[in-house]
Amino acid sequence: MNLHRPIHSLRTLYTLLGCLLLALTAAPGFAAAPAALYQQHCASCHGADRLGGMGPALLPENLQRLRKSEALKTIAEGRIATQMQGFANTLPADEIQALNDWIYTPVVPAPTWTAQQMLDSRIVQHAPGSLPDRPTAIYKGVDMMNLFIVVETGDHHVSILDGDKLERLHRFPTRYALHGGPKFTPDGRYVFFASRDGWVTKFDIWNLATVAEIRVGINTRNVAVSADGRYVIAANYLPHTLVVLDADLRPLKTLEARNQKGDQSSRVSAVYDAAPRQSFIAAMKDIPEVWEISYDPKAEPVYEGLVHDYRMGEGNPVPGQFYPRRTLLADVLDDFFFDGTYEHLIGASREGQLGQVVNLDSRRKIADVGLPGMPHLGSGISWQWQGRTVLASPNLKEGVVSIIDMANWQTIKQIPTLGAGFFMRSHEDSRYAWVDSMMSPNRDTLQVIDKEKLEVVAQLRPEPGKTLAHIEFTRDGRYALASLMEQDGALIVFDARTLKEVKRIPAAKPVGKYNLYNKINRSEGTSH
Template sequence: MGVRLLVAASAAVLALAVAARAAEPDAARLYTENCAACHGGDRLGAIGPALLPQNLGRLKRDEAVDVILHSRPASQMPAFSDTLSEADAQALADYIFAPPEALPDWGLAEIAASHIRHADLAALPEAPVFDADPLNLFSVVESGDHHVSVLDGDTFERLARFESRFALHGGIKYSPDGRFAYMASRDGWVSMYDLYSLQMVAEVRAGINTRNIAVSGDGKWVAVGNTLPGTVVILDAADLTPHRVIPVVGDRGETSRVSAVYAAPPRDSFIVALKDLPEVWEIPYVKPKKPHYPGLVHNYEPGMVEALGVKDQAFQARRIKLDDYLDDFFFSQDYQNLMGAARNGRNGQVVNLIVGRKIADIPLSGMPHLGSGITFDWHGRRVMASPNLKEAKITVLDMETWEVVTELETLGPGFFMRSHANSPHAFADVFFGPNRDAVHVIDKESLEIVETLRPRPGQTVAHAEFTDDGRYVLLSVMEDDGALLVYDAATLELVKELPMRRPVGKYNVANKIRYEEGTSH
């Protein structure tokens, strides 16, 4: 009798387990039925963004459940609360946060197949279709509803507003003459916009998850740094036609995500920061004249070029080996030295690009945001100032001795710092923490905070950017009902407010193309 009861009980438990499994949502089926049409059957994105863990870094899993059920503001995402249960939404969230069994290929063929031409290059006008100064325009990324505004930097009036790709990276870059704007989304889409005719020219998907882009000093190439796959993609700047895919691979075949890519115009090269290799890569975009390498102040002896890993061919990476991972760079104005933040949170490194090795350590604690640093002359010395992402301070360094000149105590960690050669002030936000509504104004002569602006108490105010002459500075209120605030850079008086949808970044054409010392490069 006991055996029969035990068998019956086991059968009942098994039946309950089978029934429970049958009741569990089928996430793959739910995705195919509800998500694939917009986000792609392979989760690589289509009308909607890619749904892979690497592309969801800013979205938490519980937030994803809420988005699935109740939609997302300023998007075409529908609400599924009428057709999906909370358990269904949770299963879908688990599904999209799980890595695929195999990483998808995204090589030259896939990139080329995604290429879109929106306008005929031969039909573009020779001159701007507006009266504003084309070099004093701003491109403003409004992430609240995924748009970009083109702003006249003299009148602060909008000239155009157009829809961007989803999750556009804030760092817009320009052609050397200032005519074309190049933009990259986190989903890997690179867009080319004509600032003369105010229209989109071309687009291409250069990666699945992209960090940023850079435009070569000669205006011929766009380099795209990807975290998925780990590649640097070279595009023809004329129309974004893909030219080359450069895999980022170490000595043992290990791949690395790209943290950032920068243009180094004096060196005719791109500089690449890597997440997973203790190296810096320099990729020339012109064919070096052997044995001279772009940017060097002398010729190597025969055989030294090859010994340093420099090939006599454009787009061959020169790999500079380091003793730590560096994924945030700042460059001297002549691009002979780069400063990189080390992951150990204790120091930074100075790498000389001429000799191709580290030449100094810098005592930097916390997590300095060197990519948002600025340089200026102080008492006859060239100094660099950097905000810090973890500590409430700004560090000022001597760029000859690499010693700390001073550290300014702030109201909290900051993200952006900006100035201009014609301005006596530098502006630094307090992006993280309870004082995110504050922006410090620093006197570049005394190296002291002389004013703290709080234009919108309780709201995040950040990312200063100057007009081309340095007379005015623009601040972003980074809220969905945000604004651009225009200040007189000398008197600190508020001149104008322009309502905008979470303006996360704005970039002045002239300051970017001439690599102004007070803005990011």
């Protein structure tokens, strides 16, 4: 190209600049721009737009739980048990660093995910009614409600465990980085998973088969399943939506998470099933509202100002099913606990020092609750204490478990622990509640609280220096299973009465395990 020719148009200028860029990036010793590196080495698996493909999405929203140092190591060395190969022998260190920095930068404008993209992504492996309506032979003699679903993020697999024999029955691969607990249909046949990349998977436990999958967003927090098993709803960080599906993972409605005025959108922190109310409850990360979305076909109309798709005037009724009833609050609440009737919601802000009690019938705050630090109400539990129902919540910032009287919402006691924790569990037939300190230097120790004395009575530290968390009980409460959350980790089984270790089941970073009976029947010792 003659660089001395006059430039007669913008098109000629852009062509010239493009040629110069290509020439420069081809020159020896030139560090290629990260966008060009990405298109050359990453786009075929992770998508040209970084929204994911065969590999996961590479966006800052999706990488929040992956430290930059770990991402850098993955680019250089690859990832075990995946098709991700390392580039240490292909790219110089500065280009690997540039790629790593680039995938943690936001995409502007923020990407969207349309209804058509959802439909295009939907995969049906087994048509409805095509699989036998009975458990396969592997389950002969097994209590189907004492199964555990174990999420292992170390190599992206799920295990199915026999809760009586405490043995693994089956193990299968999953989407990358499952996020949030699995949810079950009321008969225990199907389990639904959500991945951080927005994939919702329906798995037939009886037949050990993935039935269907659909991608409902780009960054998804969790899913909930209706009490009748007919509907699934997904909460998204990106885009700011709630997506309602039928049980066969066909999209029914997308709700944009906008405030009542319609001038502000919000990430959706989580969504829960409120079985007695035949509705879903959604937590908003960025706006001071709580949403209740009825799945009752006979639900009363919703009087709404701005509704996605309809844009009706203020006070006009819209169908009650799958439209939000809003509770307007003074503060944002992005973490919830519910009483047994689901009449009351106890919420906390990540920044506040007080929790709030919201009456979902009157749709207003009725009380404040003294909760220090950063309570993790989503992992709270309840039990009977001296004739009263109490709420117990671990804390993500302070070494304390808060005990709240659910009759008057007063604090009964703050129980000191070894450090900030994430999970808390118990069982109706156990005298103990278990809490970890995994957010602190004492991440290797479980503390056991006597539910009557309201004090720590034991500390369990079977593997010093390794993260130990997430207790879950067998159906009868006889055994408590803890997760040794390491790549070469294990499920450590304790006798729930003597607190002695019984056995270990090897597992690849088991982040959580979920007993079908306890989850489906909403055990008071299991978070909902």
